[in-house]
Amino acid sequence: FSSLFHHCLSLYHPSISDSYERRNEGASRVIGTILGTIDKHSIEVTNCFSVPHNESEDEVAVDMEFAKNMYELHKRVSPTEVIVGWYATGFDITEHSVLIHEYYSREATNPIHLTVDTALQSGKMNIRAYVSAQMGVPGKTVGVMFTPLSVKYVYYDTERIGVDLLQRIRLATNRTKGLTSDLSQVGGAAARVQDMLATVLAYIEDVLSGKVTADNSVGRFLMDLVNKVPTISAEDFENMLNSNINDLLMVTYLSNLTQAQIALNEKLLLL
Amino acid sequence: MSTNQHGASGPAQYQKSNCFLVLSQVVLKIIKHYQEEGQGSEVVQGVLLGLVVDDRLEITNCFPFPQHTEDDADFDEVQYQMEMMRSLRHVNIDHLHVGWYQSTLYGSFVSRALLDSQFSYQHAIEESVVLIYDPIKTSQGSLSLKAYRLTPKLMEICKEKDFTPEGLKKANIGFEHMFEEVPIVIKNSHLINVLMWELEDKSTVSDKHELLNLSSSNHLEKSLQLLMDRVDDMSQEIVKYNTYSRNLSKQQQQKHQYLQRRQQENAQRQTRGEASLPEEDITKMFKPPQPPPRMDTLLIAGQINNYCQNVKEFTSQNLGKLFMAEALQGHN
Numbered sequence: 135f136s137s138l139f140h141h142c143l144s145l146y147h148p149s150i151s152d153s154y155e156r157r158n159e160g161a162s163r164v165i166g167t168i169l170g171t172i173d174k175h176s177i178e179v180t181n182c183f184s185v186p187h188n189e190s191e192d193e194v195a196v197d198m199e200f201a202k203n204m205y206e207l208h209k210r211v212s213p214t215e216v217i218v219g220w221y222a223t224g225f226d227i228t229e230h231s232v233l234i235h236e237y238y239s240r241e242a243t244n245p246i247h248l249t250v251d252t253a254l255q256s257g258k259m260n261i262r263a264y265v266s267a268q269m270g271v272p273g274k275t276v277g278v279m280f281t282p283l284s285v286k287y288v289y290y291d292t293e294r295i296g297v298d299l300l301q302r303i304r305l306a307t308n309r310t311k312g313l314t315s316d317l318s319q320v321g322g323a324a325a326r327v328q329d330m331l332a333t334v335l336a337y338i339e340d341v342l343s344g345k346v347t348a349d350n351s352v353g354r355f356l357m358d359l360v361n362k363v364p365t366i367s368a369e370d371f372e373n374m375l376n377s378n379i380n381d382l383l384m385v386t387y388l389s390n391l392t393q394a395q396i397a398l399n400e401k402l403l404l405l
Numbered sequence: 406m407s408t409n410q411h412g413a414s415g416p417a418q419y420q421k422s423n424c425f426l427v428l429s430q431v432v433l434k435i436i437k438h439y440q441e442e443g444q445g446s447e448v449v450q451g452v453l454l455g456l457v458v459d460d461r462l463e464i465t466n467c468f469p470f471p472q473h474t475e476d477d478a479d480f481d482e483v484q485y486q487m488e489m490m491r492s493l494r495h496v497n498i499d500h501l502h503v504g505w506y507q508s509t510l511y512g513s514f515v516s517r518a519l520l521d522s523q524f525s526y527q528h529a530i531e532e533s534v535v536l537i538y539d540p541i542k543t544s545q546g547s548l549s550l551k552a553y554r555l556t557p558k559l560m561e562i563c564k565e566k567d568f569t570p571e572g573l574k575k576a577n578i579g580f581e582h583m584f585e586e587v588p589i590v591i592k593n594s595h596l597i598n599v600l601m602w603e604l605e606d607k608s609t610v611s612d613k614h615e616l617l618n619l620s621s622s623n624h625l626e627k628s629l630q631l632l633m634d635r636v637d638d639m640s641q642e643i644v645k646y647n648t649y650s651r652n653l654s655k656q657q658q659q660k661h662q663y664l665q666r667r668q669q670e671n672a673q674r675q676t677r678g679e680a681s682l683p684e685e686d687i688t689k690m691f692k693p694p695q696p697p698p699r700m701d702t703l704l705i706a707g708q709i710n711n712y713c714q715n716v717k718e719f720t721s722q723n724l725g726k727l728f729m730a731e732a733l734q735g736h737n
Binding site: 180181183184185186197200203204207210211212214293295296297299300301319320321324363366368371375378379382383385386389390392393396397399400401403 | 429432433436437438440441468469470471485488489492495496543548579580581591593601625629632636639643646699706709710712713716717720721722723724725726727729730731733734
């Protein structure tokens with residue numbers, strides 16, 4: 135189990151941040167359960183929910199009833215998800231974590247513990263995963279050590295697109311963005327490709343003028359790129375292009391016609 | 406609720422929420438729900454939670470509804486909802502029910518079921534909306550999430566359940582006035598911004614250029630197929646309506662003729678000095694034909710409109726892409 139990694143779908147992270155933002159007064163961190171599926175060597179985390187808890191100097195209380203209930207409810211929707219561990223916001227692992235971890239080891243075999251550094255103690259939001267291991271002298275003092283796991287992010291296609299949109303929102307002022315539609319989307323995508331091409335061109339210029347040493351592998355990629363544009367005779371391409379454009383125009387015309395027809399029908403009925 | 410009563414006369418007063426804010430986690434949760442549970446089945450649904458801030462509706466969280474399976478005969482949806490909301494309240498998540506979401510394939514969501522659900526939601530909560538998520542369009546490159554609400558006119562009609570042609574004529578409803586779309590704005594909180602910076606560093610998957618894919622005629626074919634089916638349905642409804650109006654006019658004629666004959670006979674009897682025949686109740690004799698309910702026609706018209714819009718959007722995008730391809734070839 136030492137080479138266990140841990141794919142995690144990025145989408146539940148915003149829920150963790152959200153729960154952190156909504157924590158009770160005086161609570162310094164938030165904990166919750168994470169759900170997912172277990173594969174042979176990796177655990178895939180797909181969902182999470184927060185669990186109310188109280189933490190003070192010497193004791194910690196977790197609302198276990200609540201955790202059980204929520205898990206039942208979630209199981210109704212996605213029956214394949216199981217409890218794979220728990221998360222906590224904050225940078226370090228405290229002694230209380232050990233206790234909470236023990237509780238979760240009753241629920242799941244070898245649970246993982248995730249820390250999300252929402253207080254940005256190290257300047258970034260560090261997301262780490264740990265698994266516990268026994269250590270110490272057997273029979274005498276036994277302790278628990280948390281060993282880190284490697285974390286990888288995996289996305290579905292549609293999720294990737296959602297995350298891209300959120301990335302763009304991050305760059306926008308006011309942190310908001312409406313959803314564009316139609317041609318402006320194609321325009322946006324084309325602009326992005328153009329930017330990338332500009333970067334590549336700048337690099338080529340640098341190599342040509344000797345500022346940067348040429349790299350063979352990059353050169354080969356560039357060859358591939360240029361060869362990707364298929365060489366078709368101009369006439370054939372014209373034909374293909376025209377027939378495609380004709381198809382699209384015909385479909386547009388037909389849909390306009392249909393819309394006019396139903397509008398007319400409506401007006402006639404209301405006479 | 407009081408604003409709702411002014412609905413028919415002053416649409417300006419109704420527009421309490423002109424746009425609305427959706428937090429990013431809601432978007433991701435909806436996408437995930439469809440991805441995991443929706444493959445192959447019709448629709449996935451869920452509930453939206455949030456609150457009203459100033460004149461905007463903010464959606465801050467959501468949770469999915471389980472599918473209806475056969476072995477869950479005694480499954481209580483309301484109970485599930487109540488429990489979820491209660492639990493979420495414990496962790497300080499906004500538990501106000503503000504709407505619901507549904508996934509759709511190729512834009513075919515205008516149906517009786519949707520109308521009924523949305524009506525019951527909007528009746529209880531004035532601001533509620535339904536978010537329609539189109540996964541096929543999203544996988545083609547751009548997130549397709551739209552928010553709809555029933556217009557006040559349609560709310561009035563649904564309340565009275567008066568779906569006859571006369572009722573609709575009175576309210577002057579066309580299919581364009583059924584749903585109104587509310588523009589959506591997606592917002593990231595600060596922490597999520599930080600998260601996004603993190604993810605950009607860590608994620609290895611490069612930006613997919615699905616949007617610039619030229620080979621999407623499959624989508625077009627399916628959309629057109631659905632459009633054709635709807636148009637067929639529509640023509641059937643129209644035929645029904647035509648037969649009804651023909652029957653009605655025939656009946657009018659028959660009534661007229663009967664009355665005339667009666668009058669003639671009465672006149673003759675009077676000249677002969679006999680008592681005139683009593684005026685029989687003609688309505689009992691000629692039962693008026695049942696006018697067909699117009700609601701289905703309206704829905705179909707709305708659906709056709711929707712398909713046409715989608716097709717047009719799709720073709721305009723494709724035309725742009727084709728011209729781009731031409732430019733590439735030109736410089737080759």
